[in-house]
Amino acid sequence: MPSIMKFAIPATIVALASAVQAVEQLPAGTIKNLVTFGDSYTDIVSVGDGGTAWPVYAAGYARAQLFPFAKSGATCSNNITSRPFPSVFESQLPAYFSETKNGTLKLDAEETLYTLWIGTNDVGANALLTGSDNASIVDVVECTINWVKVLYQSGARNFLFQNMIPLQNTILYAPNSYPNRFWNTERNTTEWAVFMTELVLSGNKLAELMLQALAPTLKGAHIGLLDSHSLFADMFAHPQLYLNGTAPFNVTGAVNSCVFDLNSNNNKCTVAQGTARDSFLWFDELHPSEQADRVVARQVADVIQGEKNKWVTWLS
Known part of the structure; x- marks a missing residue:
């Protein structure tokens, strides 16, 4: 019988894995401020969820002070995926640094x-999904990692x-999508779904690997990775664990949906009301x-309060 070859695991990888496992969460009671960057998923003014944005809930749950910089429509950088919205690097970070420099913001x-x-906008329609001046998912992810580096160099130490x-x-x-307010012309919905799946999975894995490589180089930094992908996949698969409205649970429809008629102006919109x-x-x-x-807010509140959370992995 042929022998089975055994490969030794490099000591550096073992050490890194041990270091990651040793970090559980931030110390309880230390975080008093929450500073947010992002797009309409996080913007508290132009709110994407039609109600109250998650940072407001998270700050309330954890009794933290909120400093919001996220803007609807944003990408990481308009130099990578050009859109007419306030991106993280060309608008949000400069706004933050302006406030810290002039003394308006002291943290x-x-x-x-x-x-x-x-x-979401970086990989979406009118960006990577449909073509964006030779930019790639690697460029986008590198930009997001640079967000950590830039803030760290300015003195920040705790990142989620x-x-x-x-x-x-x-x-x-979705593969069975319909013409809607975000895209109301012909498209191959199956192709979009497949390509989007690949963009998201590859982008998330690249981010994870890049963060793991970055974490040991930033002395004194605490970097947590909130796996929003797995959290939302679980909500999609098990809505009864997360949703609590008075109508049947629905993960394929929307509170506010509009089906556009490509042949007329007779668009059909439905809006759920109340609970x-x-x-x-x-x-x-x-x-x-x-x-x-x-649900997202509760995960972030856990981090702020120094509690363990199944969706958050601490890399440093």
Whole structure:
């Protein structure tokens, strides 16, 4: 019988794995401030969920002070995926640094958690999905990792990186999608769903690997990875564990949906009312519902309060 070859695992990989496993969460009671960056999933003014955005809930749950910089429509950088919206690097970070420089914003680094939830617009329609000046998912992910580096160099030390959700489960990118407010012309919905699945999975894995490589190089930093992808996949598969509205649970429809008629202006829109809204995973064809955002808020509140969370992995 042929012998089975055995390969030794490099000591550096073992050491890194042990270091990751040794970090459980931030110390309880240390975080008093929450600073948020991102797109409409996080914007508290132009709110994507049709109600109250998750950062407001998270700050309330954890009794933290909120400093919001996320803007609807944003990408990580307009130099990579050009869109006419305030991106993280060309607008949100400059706004943050302007406030810290002029004294408007004074934060203790040890008491502040910085979060980034970006990527939905970067990989979406009118960006990587449909072509974006030779930009790639690698460029986008490198940009998000640079967000950590830039803030660290400015003195920030506590980071929560929120990865992309399974966007192929949103109505806009689902295989059985329909013409809607975000895309109302002909398209191959199956092709979009397959491509979006690949973009999200590869982007999330790249981010994970890059963060793992970065973490040991940033002395004194605490970097957490919130697996939004797995969280939303679980909500999609087991809505009864997360949704609590008075209508039947719904993960394929939306609180506010509009089916566009390509041959006329006779668009059909439906809007759920009252407590029935909390039975939906999606608010519209692209955005999570307010109830889904409450779920996200509880995960972030756990981090702020120094509690263990099954969806968060600490890399340093």
